[in-house]
Amino acid sequence: VAIARALILEPSILLLDEPTSALDASVQAEVLNLLEEIRRRRKLTFLMVSHDLAIITHMCERLMVMQNGEAVENLAASDLVKRHVTKDYTRNLLRASDGFVRTA
Template identity: 70%
Template structure:
């Protein structure tokens, strides 16, 4: 469904050049949940931004349903592909109510029946109508991220790009949002591309994953290989070891 070939992203500021993504390639099938993992600065979030047109593509090709994506992305693309950002405190306009946040994409795309769509979107993410006219400062972090998920889903897209969707949330709230995303994917047959530094999150959510370091692909793993800790490269093995965390034996 989505095919990324030899993707290059270079940022320039004056004479300074940052080669953020270096020749990344992967394919995501319809209905699959695909993970991209790596340390901070590895380029994983930039890959998502390049897919949705928020980062410049300096080389390579991104194809959707076999067709190269236009630059800039058109309205038809955003009707089918939506993104959920990392920080629920920054991704919602502080002076817009939840109703305004959900109404805007419907107006842009020319959807009718907005009233029912907003009500249904809020119910699907477990908020209900009592939240409709609240402002972001009246919501918890988990509630804000549910609104962000509702905003992404209200256009009934086929693909969700998830950029660390739970990293800014408390551990207990993370589980709620991940379970919500899991349920919605099963109910709607959605395709996910999930970026995370947390291997436990990726193992829970994704069938396959790509490991990145310094803008490059290190290796691709299936979920079973990840859970069996059957990595092929030293870098992935170190990531797996780091994900285990502190133990008394390590400190001895």
């Protein structure tokens, strides 16, 4: 409902703060696919906050890793997937998420 309200104003940028955090996996996938379709059709830019690296790499072209409110690293999502990172904090973040399996 909140996303629909925001889209009524026909913005060029949509701010998304953990847009699927409270959803189960199947509903989450539907929402992400819908957001991607809306972005393509309306030529929107998304600014997304998420702790879910899978969502970030699926939805984003570029990302910024934050630590304590400060930017640590700015990189392409493809670099994150390939683990081409330069900062220790980002490496530790990737290591901490290794083997994480989401339960429905």
